[in-house]
Amino acid sequence: MADNVIETRGLARRFGKLLAVNNLDLDIPRGSIFGFMGRNGAGKTTTIQMLLGLLPMNAGSASVLGFDSRKHSFEIKGRVGYVPEKHHFYPWMTVAELTRFTSSFYPTWQDEKCSELLRNFELDPKKKIKELSKGMVAKLALTLALAHDPQLLILDEPTGGLDVLVRRDFLESIVRMIQEEGKTVFFSSHVLVDMERVADEIAIIEEGRLVRRSTLQELKDTVKKVRVTFREDPASDIRIEGARHIARDGREWVVTYDNFAEDRLASLRQLPIAGLQVIDLSLEDIFVVLVGKRSET
C-alpha cells in the first residue's frame, strides 16, 4: 500500500450551477510539505472541508489517515491539526480559557507542548482573544492545531493577512514540525513565496480541476518562455511544436511552453532565426501561465 495520508478519487462538489471541485484525484504522501495552490475560488477550501468531513461531497471519495471522510469525520478531526481560513474563537475568552476549552476535544492533547508553543509565540495566556492582533490570533490557531500532536497538519491559507515577519515565524514552526518524523503538512495558499520556501511538492487547481502536480524544480524546468528573433518578418502560419502560447510582435515572438525541454530549442533552430533566448520564470509567472487564460499568457 502506498503510504498516503490523503487520498481523493473523483472528488466533486457542486454549489448550484457551479462545479467547485471537479473530479479531483489527489495523493499526498506521508512526510511531505505539500502546497495546494490556486486562485481565489479555485476550490481549495471546498476540497479541505470535504477532506475533514465538514462538507458533504457530491461524488467520488476521500480518505484522510486511512479514515473515510464521508463516515469518519469525528476520527479525522481528532487526529488532524486543522487551521481554517477564518478563525471563530470566542472573543471574550482568554488564551488560557480557549486552550483549556479546546483541549477537551482531543484525547491526545499535550499540556506541556501547548505551553511551550505559547511561550515560543510569546502569547500571554491571560490576554483576551479580542485583544490579540491578527498575527497573534494566527499563532494561537497554529498552537491549538499542534498541541494535540497531530500526524497531519492541514492549513487553509495560513499566512493570509499576516505581515512578512509573522509569516516567517509561522513557516519556521511548520518546518520545525515536519522535522519530527513522519509528519505531513498540507497547506493551501495563493501566496507563492511561501510555497517557494517550504513546499516539497505542489498541486495547482483551477476551477476545481487539478492543473498540475509536481515538484517546484520540475515546474521551473518545464514552464519557460523563449524569445525567438526572426531574421525577416516571419510568415504568420509558422507552426511551433509544443507551444502553449505564442505572442507575436513583428520579428520578435515569445513562445510559452508548459512542457519545455532542450529539444524544443533544436526544433526552433530549424526556423530562419537570428537568435533565441530562454527566459526563466518566477513561480508567480509560472502560475499565471498555468492558470491564466491562454490568451493572457
Added chain:
Amino acid sequence: MFIQIDTSSSVPIFAQITNQIKYSVAMGAYRPGDKLPSVRDLALQLRVNPNTVVKAYRELERENVVYTQRGLGIFVSKDAVGISRKERKRIIDQRLGAAIDEAVRSDLTESEIRRIVESKLNEKSKERGSP
C-alpha cells in the same frame, strides 16, 4: 515589444527594460526607424510605474539607442544596432568575467577553466549542427 520583469532580481526594473530593448535591437527585432510602444502602453503592459518606463527611455535616449520626435513617439535611432551590440557584448563580457572570477576564487587552475569553456563551446556548436 516583449519584456520580462523579474521583481526578485537585483537588477533595477528600469535597467531590465533597457537591457531587453537593447537585446531586441541588437538581434534585429526592432530596427532603426521602428517606433517603440508609448510610455503609457508599456507601463500598462508590464504593470510598472510609468515613471520607471520614462526613466528607461531617457536612459536609452542618452545612449543614443532611441530618439523622441515630439508628438510622434519614440523611435529606434540610426546608430542603435551598433550601440546595442556593443552593449550586449559588454554585458556578456561582465558575466563571463564574473564566472571566471568565481572559478579563480574556487581555486580552479587556468587550464581547468579553459577546459570548461572549450567543452561548453563544443557542446553549443554540436547543438547548432555547425562545426
